[in-house]
Each structure stands twice: as structure tokens, then as C-alpha cells.
Amino acid sequence: xxxxxxxxxxxxxxxxxxxxxxxxxxxxxxxxxxxxxxxxxxxxxxxxxxxxxxxxxxxxxxxxxxxxxxxxxxxxxxxxxxxxxxxxxxxxxxxxxxxxxxxxxxxxxxxxxxxxxxxxxxxxxxxxxxxxxxxxxxxxxxxxxxxxxxxxxxxxxxxxxxxxxxxxxxxxxxxxxxxxxxxxxxxxxxxxxxxxxxxxxxxxxxxxxxxxxxxxxxxxxxxxxxxxxxxxxxxxxx
Ligand SMILES: C[S@@+](CC[C@H](N)C(=O)[O-])C[C@H]1O[C@@H](n2cnc3c(N)ncnc32)[C@H](O)[C@@H]1O
Numbered sequence: 001x002x003x004x005x006x007x008x009x010x011x012x013x014x015x016x017x018x019x020x021x022x023x024x025x026x027x028x029x030x031x032x033x034x035x036x037x038x039x040x041x042x043x044x045x046x047x048x049x050x051x052x053x054x055x056x057x058x059x060x061x062x063x064x065x066x067x068x069x070x071x072x073x074x075x076x077x078x079x080x081x082x083x084x085x086x087x088x089x090x091x092x093x094x095x096x097x098x099x100x101x102x103x104x105x106x107x108x109x110x111x112x113x114x115x116x117x118x119x120x121x122x123x124x125x126x127x128x129x130x131x132x133x134x135x136x137x138x139x140x141x142x143x144x145x146x147x148x149x150x151x152x153x154x155x156x157x158x159x160x161x162x163x164x165x166x167x168x169x170x171x172x173x174x175x176x177x178x179x180x181x182x183x184x185x186x187x188x189x190x191x192x193x194x195x196x197x198x199x200x201x202x203x204x205x206x207x208x209x210x211x212x213x214x215x216x217x218x219x220x221x222x223x224x225x226x227x228x229x230x231x232x233x234x235x236x237x238x
Pocket of ligand 1: 139140141142143145154
């Protein structure tokens with residue numbers, strides 16, 4: 001049931017961001033259901049339901065003075081704050097969510113839904129070589145945008161751009177060797193079906209193989225716990 005109705009939570013979250021609820025409640029402001037209904041120009045029933053739902057998701061809390069931002073909402077969902085995350089929520093809601101509605105078509109046709117097949121461009125894949133002389137090249141969430149042939153070509157170009165001893169870092173949501181997870185990596189792959197012509201999320205071992213095949217010295221994986229990636233494939237040019 002949780003899996004089936006997971007979109008309720010996202011759409012509640014996105015609606016609250018859209019009406020900028022958390023910015024209205026910045027700096028410890030507390031409101032009652034009827035106060036926020038008047039402020040937003042909506043009926044009390046949806047106001048009551050929305051505030052309760054946001055509280056249930058940990059975005060608001062409630063005391064005798066009314067509802068207010070939780071700590072996470074105060075830090076990340078108040079517009080103008082340094083770590084404001086609402087822009088990304090709106091991006092997901094406006095661009096990705098409607099596109100995912102056509103997911104079955106994307107699976108059947110093997111083509112993206114957010115752009116035409118000729119619109120995905122690679123400024124790193126022109127005939128020109130990349131500027132050289134670098135100690136480090138960081139590919140953060142880049143290779144999952146491309147098919148294997150293109151990904152290998154990008155890696156080769158990056159290797160050419162490195163000085164001897166230079167390091168390549170491939171930061172991604174990496175699939176495990178069995179291709180059974182983690183879910184964030186596998187589902188990012190689904191997003192690549194919706195968004196790109198040939199992209200997918202690859203496993204650690206695939207990147208290790210590509211890296212070796214284009215002439216790097218031998219990769220190792222650095223695992224970490226982050227919101228946008230779970231590890232880096234690190235390799236060095238001889
Ligand atoms: C998912 S975002 C990652 C952005 C950033 N590197 C990060 O880690 O947050 C991928 C971005 O890289 C761009 N990109 C991917 N492959 C590229 C390529 N071959 N040439 C130029 N831009 C590329 C995409 O257009 C998109 O803007």
C-alpha cells in the first residue's frame with residue numbers, strides 16, 4: 001500500500017512548496033487552520049487537511065500556538081535560504097512528474113518523454129579534444145545520461161585531458177553487481193529512460209571495466225552516504 005500511494009506524499013509536499021507554505025511560516029511563526037485558510041484564500045477543510053498532512057510528513061509540527069515549520073522545513077524549504085530545496089521539488093513536480101505519466105510509452109518505445117531524441121547534446125563529445133593539463137576530472141552524475149559507447153568515449157576523452165598521474169572521479173548512484181539495487185540507483189535509471197536517449201544507471205563493475213578498457217590504471221570504489229550519489233569510482237592515469 002505504501003508503494004502504491006507513495007505519490008500522495010510527494011504531491012502533498014510539492015503542493016505545500018508551490019504555495020510557499022514554509023516561507024510563510026519562517027522564523028518560528030505559528031498559525032491555526034483558520035488563519036492559514038484566510039491567508040491562502042482557501043476553505044478550512046483543505047487547510048486543515050494540508051496542515052495535518054504536512055505535519056505527518058515531518059514538514060510541520062504543532063503546539064498550543066498552532067502549526068509551524070519543523071527544523072528540516074525551516075532549513076531547506078524557506079525560500080531565499082542558502083540550502084533552499086524547493087526549486088528542486090518544483091522541478092520534479094513540473095517536469096518529471098508529468099513526464100513519468102507516460103512511462104509505459106517510454107518503456108515500449110525506448111525513447112525519452114521530456115525531449116526529442118535529437119535534442120540531447122554533448123558539448124564534451126565534439127571532435128575537439130578537451131582542454132588538457134588537468135590533475136583531476138570529476139564526472140558527477142554525467143555518465144548515467146549516456147549509452148555505453150558514448151560513456152566509454154567520454155571516459156577516453158577525460159583520460160586524454162589528464163596529466164600523467166591525474167585522477168578520474170565518477171560519482172553516481174551505482175548499482176550493485178547483481179543489479180538488484182539500491183533502489184535510488186535503479187530508480188534513477190528509470191528516470192534516465194524518461195529523460196534520455198541512451199542513459200541508464202550502471203553498476204560499479206561496469207565502470208571499473210570501462211575505466212580499465214580506456215587505459216586507466218585500475219579503479220577502486222569509494223562508498224559514501226549522500227543524497228545524490230552512493231559512491232565514486234576512482235582511477236588514475238599512468
Ligand atoms: C544530472 S546533472 C548533474 C549536474 C552536476 N554535475 C551534479 O552532480 O549535480 C547532469 C548535467 O550534465 C550535463 N551533461 C551530461 N553529459 C554531458 C556532456 N557529455 N556534455 C555536456 N554536458 C553534459 C547535462 O546536460 C546536465 O545538465
